[in-house]
Amino acid sequence: MTDRQPYRVVARHPGFELRRYPAHLVAEMQVEASFTRAPLEAFRPLAAYLGGANRARHPAGLTTPVMPEATGTEKIPMTVPVVQEEGERPGAYLVQFVMPANSTAATLPEPVDPRVRIREIPAQLAAAMRFSGRWTEQAFGQRATALGRAVTAARLQPTGAIRYARFDSPWKPWFLRRNEVVLPVVE
Structure with a gap:
């Protein structure tokens, strides 16, 4: 089973949950592509990183007995969601894989792919709205607009970019998929 990013529900408002997310690490890649193509283009390099395309930070031991040397790769367990947000310029998206909750900057290996x-x-x-359905720009856009309005109606102030979160594989029937739009808000 795939781990899920932890959070704590602080309050429920009409149309969304208010959640507290702990600090966490992501492996991310910026892609210049359409909304729909961006996660597809980023998936292979990010999945390769999780699968071992990384420089393991485990130095060879200097004590005896001598152990076989590590291969220099380390597999990292998959965590959901896969997150997408608008990049620094139009037509660019940042696609992120959330790293396991027990990961630290010191324990994660360095990616091989620059x-x-x-x-x-x-x-x-953050305010979060959950929904099922297809991963289209229109579906996410409609929910993002609704979330923005609900956050404003609750007298909360957004503080960052809206994130689009996908929890399921592309093989899961579209009507069973868990998706979310998440908007950071002022404390």
């Missing part, structure tokens, strides 16, 4: 980077996301309060 396009993949590890970054810490600080703890934050």
Whole structure:
């Protein structure tokens, strides 16, 4: 079973949950592509990182007995969701794989692919709207607009970019997929 990113529900409002997310690490990649193509283009390099395309930070031991040398790769368990948000310029998206909750910057190996980077996301309060359905720009856009309006109606102030979260594989029937739009808000 795939681990899920931890959070704590702080309150429930009409149309969304207010959640507290702990600080966490992501492996991320910026992609210049359409909303629909971006996660497809980022998936292979990010999945390769999880699968062992990394430089394990385990130095060879200097004590006896001598152990066989590590292969230099380490597999990292998959965690959901896969997150997408708008990049720094139009037509660019940041696609992120959330790293396991017990990961630290010191324990995660360095990616081999220079396009993949590890970054810490600080703890934050965020509004989240859950829905099922297809992964289209229109479906996410409609929910993002509704979430923005609900957050404003609750007198909360957004503090960052909206994130689009996918929890299921593409093989899961679209009507059973768990998706979310998440918007960081001021404490």
